[in-house]
Amino acid sequence: xxxxxxxxxxxxxxxxxxxxxxxxxxxxxxxxxxxxxxxxxxxxxxxxxxxxxxxxxxxxxxxxxxxxxxxxxxxxxxxxxxxxxxxxxxxxxxxxxxxxxxxxxxxxxxxxxxxxxxxxxxxxxxxxxxxxxxxxxxxxxxxxxxxxxxxxxxxxxxxxxxxxxxxxxxxxxxxxxxxxxxxxxxxxxxxxxxxxxxxxxxxxxxxxxxxxxxxxxxx
Numbered sequence: 001x002x003x004x005x006x007x008x009x010x011x012x013x014x015x016x017x018x019x020x021x022x023x024x025x026x027x028x029x030x031x032x033x034x035x036x037x038x039x040x041x042x043x044x045x046x047x048x049x050x051x052x053x054x055x056x057x058x059x060x061x062x063x064x065x066x067x068x069x070x071x072x073x074x075x076x077x078x079x080x081x082x083x084x085x086x087x088x089x090x091x092x093x094x095x096x097x098x099x100x101x102x103x104x105x106x107x108x109x110x111x112x113x114x115x116x117x118x119x120x121x122x123x124x125x126x127x128x129x130x131x132x133x134x135x136x137x138x139x140x141x142x143x144x145x146x147x148x149x150x151x152x153x154x155x156x157x158x159x160x161x162x163x164x165x166x167x168x169x170x171x172x173x174x175x176x177x178x179x180x181x182x183x184x185x186x187x188x189x190x191x192x193x194x195x196x197x198x199x200x201x202x203x204x205x206x207x208x209x210x211x212x213x214x215x216x217x218x219x
Contacts, residue, residue: 005104006054006125009095011083012041012111014066021112027199036202038068040111043209045076051118053125055103057081059095089162096149096162105129105150113145113195114205120193124148127188134158134180134187140194142170158185 013020014037021033028036041058048056056078060069064080073080081098085091092108099106105128107121120137127135128150137146149158160179165172180187196205 001052001054002122003054003105003125003129006107006128007099007103007105008048008054008056008107008109008121009059009081009092009099010044010048010056010078010109010111011059011061011088011092011095012044012069013037013061015041015068016066021196023197024199024202028202036196036205037111040114040196041068041072042075043114044109044111045072045078047118048078048121049076051122053118053122054107055079057095057099059083059091061091088167089165092147093159093162100149100151105148108147108149109145110195112197113139113193114208115195116145116193120190121146123190127190132186132188134161134185135190136173136176136187137190138173138192140192141197142174143168143172143195144176145193145195146190 015034017030017034020037024036025033045056045058058069058072058078059081060066061083063082069080072078081095083091084094096106096108105125107124109116116137124135124137124146125148128148133150135148136144139145160183161176165175194201194204196202
Protein backbone atom coordinates (compact mmCIF):
# COMPACT_ATOMS: atom_id res chain seq x y z
CA UNK A 1 0.00 0.00 0.00
CA UNK A 2 1.47 3.33 -1.10
CA UNK A 3 -0.45 5.82 1.08
CA UNK A 4 -1.28 4.75 4.62
CA UNK A 5 -2.74 8.16 5.50
CA UNK A 6 -5.39 8.13 2.75
CA UNK A 7 -8.67 6.32 2.11
CA UNK A 8 -10.83 5.96 -1.00
CA UNK A 9 -14.58 6.07 -0.40
CA UNK A 10 -16.33 4.27 -3.25
CA UNK A 11 -20.03 5.16 -3.26
CA UNK A 12 -22.21 2.42 -4.72
CA UNK A 13 -25.88 1.59 -5.02
CA UNK A 14 -26.82 -2.07 -4.75
CA UNK A 15 -27.63 -3.54 -8.19
CA UNK A 16 -31.38 -3.76 -7.64
CA UNK A 17 -33.51 -3.79 -10.80
CA UNK A 18 -35.23 -0.51 -11.54
CA UNK A 19 -33.18 1.54 -9.05
CA UNK A 20 -29.78 1.84 -10.78
CA UNK A 21 -28.63 3.51 -14.01
CA UNK A 22 -32.20 4.70 -14.44
CA UNK A 23 -31.31 7.17 -17.19
CA UNK A 24 -30.10 4.25 -19.29
CA UNK A 25 -33.11 1.98 -18.75
CA UNK A 26 -35.16 3.42 -21.66
CA UNK A 27 -32.26 2.60 -24.02
CA UNK A 28 -30.79 -0.66 -22.71
CA UNK A 29 -33.52 -2.10 -20.50
CA UNK A 30 -33.79 -2.76 -16.78
CA UNK A 31 -31.87 -6.03 -16.78
CA UNK A 32 -28.87 -4.65 -18.67
CA UNK A 33 -28.82 -1.57 -16.40
CA UNK A 34 -28.74 -3.84 -13.35
CA UNK A 35 -25.96 -6.01 -14.76
CA UNK A 36 -24.04 -2.85 -15.62
CA UNK A 37 -24.18 -1.69 -12.00
CA UNK A 38 -22.89 -5.04 -10.75
CA UNK A 39 -20.05 -4.97 -13.27
CA UNK A 40 -19.11 -1.35 -12.57
CA UNK A 41 -18.78 -2.06 -8.85
CA UNK A 42 -16.48 -5.01 -9.48
CA UNK A 43 -14.52 -3.11 -12.15
CA UNK A 44 -13.80 -0.27 -9.72
CA UNK A 45 -12.85 -2.56 -6.85
CA UNK A 46 -10.58 -4.71 -9.02
CA UNK A 47 -8.79 -1.59 -10.23
CA UNK A 48 -8.34 -0.26 -6.69
CA UNK A 49 -7.05 -3.65 -5.51
CA UNK A 50 -4.57 -3.89 -8.36
CA UNK A 51 -3.08 -0.41 -7.92
CA UNK A 52 -3.03 -0.79 -4.09
CA UNK A 53 -2.80 2.94 -3.41
CA UNK A 54 -4.54 3.10 -0.03
CA UNK A 55 -7.35 1.77 2.13
CA UNK A 56 -10.74 1.40 0.44
CA UNK A 57 -14.20 1.66 1.97
CA UNK A 58 -17.20 0.58 -0.07
CA UNK A 59 -20.01 3.00 0.84
CA UNK A 60 -23.13 0.90 0.36
CA UNK A 61 -26.72 1.98 -0.32
CA UNK A 62 -29.25 1.27 0.93
CA UNK A 63 -27.23 -0.94 3.32
CA UNK A 64 -24.39 -3.45 3.38
CA UNK A 65 -26.53 -6.61 3.21
CA UNK A 66 -26.98 -7.02 -0.55
CA UNK A 67 -25.31 -10.14 -1.93
CA UNK A 68 -23.20 -8.07 -4.32
CA UNK A 69 -21.66 -6.17 -1.41
CA UNK A 70 -21.04 -9.22 0.75
CA UNK A 71 -19.44 -10.96 -2.22
CA UNK A 72 -17.19 -7.93 -2.73
CA UNK A 73 -16.15 -8.06 0.91
CA UNK A 74 -14.92 -11.62 0.31
CA UNK A 75 -13.12 -10.81 -2.95
CA UNK A 76 -11.39 -7.49 -2.25
CA UNK A 77 -9.44 -5.89 0.64
CA UNK A 78 -12.20 -3.43 1.58
CA UNK A 79 -14.39 -2.36 4.46
CA UNK A 80 -18.16 -2.18 3.98
CA UNK A 81 -19.89 0.94 5.29
CA UNK A 82 -23.54 1.95 5.06
CA UNK A 83 -24.33 5.32 3.53
CA UNK A 84 -26.19 7.72 5.81
CA UNK A 85 -28.06 10.87 4.77
CA UNK A 86 -31.11 12.19 2.98
CA UNK A 87 -29.38 13.09 -0.27
CA UNK A 88 -26.05 12.53 -1.99
CA UNK A 89 -24.52 15.61 -0.40
CA UNK A 90 -25.35 14.47 3.13
CA UNK A 91 -24.14 10.95 2.40
CA UNK A 92 -20.80 12.15 1.05
CA UNK A 93 -20.38 14.64 3.89
CA UNK A 94 -20.98 12.02 6.55
CA UNK A 95 -18.62 9.58 4.87
CA UNK A 96 -15.89 12.20 4.50
CA UNK A 97 -16.32 13.37 8.09
CA UNK A 98 -15.83 9.86 9.41
CA UNK A 99 -12.94 9.20 7.04
CA UNK A 100 -11.04 12.34 8.02
CA UNK A 101 -11.37 11.43 11.68
CA UNK A 102 -9.29 8.36 10.86
CA UNK A 103 -7.18 9.40 7.84
CA UNK A 104 -5.41 12.57 6.74
CA UNK A 105 -6.90 12.53 3.23
CA UNK A 106 -9.94 11.00 1.58
CA UNK A 107 -10.89 10.47 -2.04
CA UNK A 108 -14.59 10.23 -2.94
CA UNK A 109 -15.52 8.43 -6.15
CA UNK A 110 -18.52 6.61 -7.60
CA UNK A 111 -18.92 3.51 -9.69
CA UNK A 112 -19.91 5.15 -12.98
CA UNK A 113 -16.52 6.44 -14.23
CA UNK A 114 -14.70 3.38 -15.60
CA UNK A 115 -12.11 5.57 -17.29
CA UNK A 116 -10.92 6.87 -13.91
CA UNK A 117 -7.84 4.72 -13.43
CA UNK A 118 -5.29 4.35 -10.69
CA UNK A 119 -2.94 6.88 -12.23
CA UNK A 120 -5.57 9.62 -12.08
CA UNK A 121 -6.47 8.78 -8.49
CA UNK A 122 -2.78 8.82 -7.51
CA UNK A 123 -2.47 12.25 -9.13
CA UNK A 124 -5.34 13.52 -6.97
CA UNK A 125 -3.81 12.07 -3.80
CA UNK A 126 -0.50 13.73 -4.60
CA UNK A 127 -2.30 17.08 -4.94
CA UNK A 128 -3.76 16.63 -1.45
CA UNK A 129 -0.35 15.79 -0.06
CA UNK A 130 1.56 18.64 -1.69
CA UNK A 131 -0.75 21.42 -2.94
CA UNK A 132 -4.36 21.88 -1.80
CA UNK A 133 -6.86 20.29 0.57
CA UNK A 134 -9.48 20.18 -2.19
CA UNK A 135 -9.13 18.52 -5.59
CA UNK A 136 -11.63 17.63 -8.30
CA UNK A 137 -11.70 15.58 -11.45
CA UNK A 138 -14.67 16.99 -13.41
CA UNK A 139 -16.97 14.83 -15.49
CA UNK A 140 -17.46 15.70 -19.14
CA UNK A 141 -21.22 16.10 -18.51
CA UNK A 142 -20.83 18.88 -15.91
CA UNK A 143 -20.59 16.88 -12.69
CA UNK A 144 -17.44 15.47 -11.17
CA UNK A 145 -16.08 11.93 -10.89
CA UNK A 146 -13.67 12.54 -8.01
CA UNK A 147 -13.53 14.82 -5.00
CA UNK A 148 -10.47 14.72 -2.79
CA UNK A 149 -10.41 16.32 0.64
CA UNK A 150 -8.05 16.84 3.53
CA UNK A 151 -8.64 18.57 6.85
CA UNK A 152 -7.45 22.18 6.61
CA UNK A 153 -5.21 23.92 9.14
CA UNK A 154 -8.16 24.41 11.51
CA UNK A 155 -9.24 20.81 11.17
CA UNK A 156 -12.41 21.85 9.37
CA UNK A 157 -14.00 20.28 6.32
CA UNK A 158 -15.41 22.00 3.26
CA UNK A 159 -18.98 21.33 4.36
CA UNK A 160 -20.37 23.92 1.95
CA UNK A 161 -19.36 21.69 -0.95
CA UNK A 162 -22.07 19.25 0.06
CA UNK A 163 -24.88 21.74 0.60
CA UNK A 164 -27.26 23.44 -1.87
CA UNK A 165 -25.88 21.56 -4.88
CA UNK A 166 -28.12 20.38 -7.73
CA UNK A 167 -27.01 16.76 -7.50
CA UNK A 168 -27.36 14.79 -10.72
CA UNK A 169 -27.46 17.91 -12.88
CA UNK A 170 -24.98 19.44 -15.32
CA UNK A 171 -24.40 22.31 -12.87
CA UNK A 172 -22.70 20.34 -10.08
CA UNK A 173 -19.10 21.19 -10.95
CA UNK A 174 -19.80 24.85 -11.71
CA UNK A 175 -21.78 25.28 -8.49
CA UNK A 176 -18.85 23.76 -6.60
CA UNK A 177 -16.41 26.13 -8.31
CA UNK A 178 -18.63 29.10 -7.49
CA UNK A 179 -18.77 28.17 -3.79
CA UNK A 180 -15.01 27.76 -3.57
CA UNK A 181 -14.35 31.04 -5.35
CA UNK A 182 -16.92 32.89 -3.23
CA UNK A 183 -15.17 31.74 -0.06
CA UNK A 184 -11.68 32.25 -1.56
CA UNK A 185 -10.77 28.62 -0.90
CA UNK A 186 -7.91 27.31 -3.05
CA UNK A 187 -8.52 24.10 -4.97
CA UNK A 188 -7.07 22.08 -7.82
CA UNK A 189 -9.01 20.89 -10.84
CA UNK A 190 -7.49 18.07 -12.86
CA UNK A 191 -8.31 16.97 -16.41
CA UNK A 192 -11.92 15.91 -16.94
CA UNK A 193 -13.07 12.31 -17.33
CA UNK A 194 -16.12 10.68 -18.90
CA UNK A 195 -18.71 8.67 -17.00
CA UNK A 196 -21.59 6.37 -17.95
CA UNK A 197 -24.86 8.31 -18.06
CA UNK A 198 -26.10 8.11 -21.64
CA UNK A 199 -26.39 5.45 -24.33
CA UNK A 200 -23.25 6.70 -26.09
CA UNK A 201 -21.35 6.45 -22.78
CA UNK A 202 -22.56 2.88 -22.32
CA UNK A 203 -21.43 1.98 -25.83
CA UNK A 204 -18.06 3.59 -25.14
CA UNK A 205 -17.82 1.58 -21.91
CA UNK A 206 -18.47 -1.68 -23.77
CA UNK A 207 -15.70 -0.85 -26.23
CA UNK A 208 -13.27 -0.03 -23.40
CA UNK A 209 -14.05 -3.29 -21.63
CA UNK A 210 -13.45 -5.18 -24.88
CA UNK A 211 -10.07 -3.46 -25.19
CA UNK A 212 -9.15 -4.42 -21.62
CA UNK A 213 -10.01 -8.04 -22.31
CA UNK A 214 -7.45 -8.10 -25.12
CA UNK A 215 -4.87 -6.33 -22.98
CA UNK A 216 -5.27 -2.68 -23.96
CA UNK A 217 -5.83 -1.06 -20.55
CA UNK A 218 -5.18 2.61 -19.81
CA UNK A 219 -5.74 5.16 -17.08
